[in-house]
Amino acid sequence: MIFIWAFIVAGLMCMIAQIILDNTKLTPGHVTTLFTVLGAILAFFGIYDKLIDIAGGGATTIISNFGYLLYTGALEGYREFGILGIFSGLLTKGGLAIVGSVVFATIMALIFKPKD
């Protein structure tokens, strides 16, 4: 079942994003930012946890998952170290995607030439 839900959840999210792109003047940058913030908001209400339980990879591969990871990292930081933990904990989980992109993008940029 998790495979079907992974397909449906990821597909629906992309579909909503496409509808926004087609019918408003918002750019892809707006839409990805919007969905990241949406992920943090869904995490706040405890909905994103359930979404990941149901859809697994379908929910974790969407950019909203980044907002969710930032939120949960900050919250766990707070529970462990108090106010300071919000600052130090915020990127503990979401940092993976940032560091991954930095490392791989730099390697690729140094190896390959841009196609014109």
Place this chain on the structure above:
Amino acid sequence: MNKEEYQKLVKKHEPKENKLENTIFAFLVGGTIGFLVEGVIQVLMNIFEIGRIEASSWTCLIVIFIASLFTALGFFDDWMSKAKAGLLLPTTGFAHSVSSSALDYKREGLITGLGSNFFKLAGSVILYGILSAFILVIVKVIIGG
């Protein structure tokens, strides 16, 4: 030619995009990525006997690696413009924006080009992601989380 005629002419020559087709395509592409990612997670969990969180983290890195590689090889831009939101919303979109700006600005130097423009497109995701998560956690703390 007055303004009205001009507007009509512009409208006539505007590329017509089939919205329904775009929407269905985005659903299928996005869904397929979700499906494949779940598949990779399951395979990693079974082969290396690791937990789901660890497996999804590795899968996230694999997806970023593939998207960066395909961007560098040059054909991911075409895919992005065809699949639109289907590739934009998954982690592939984030990785693509970072690696394409890294590639494009490399020629302007490692500091003023690559370094300064690295997060040109992904910067807003990181900035507003951090801000919204920060504010929401503060709210959560205040209302007693």
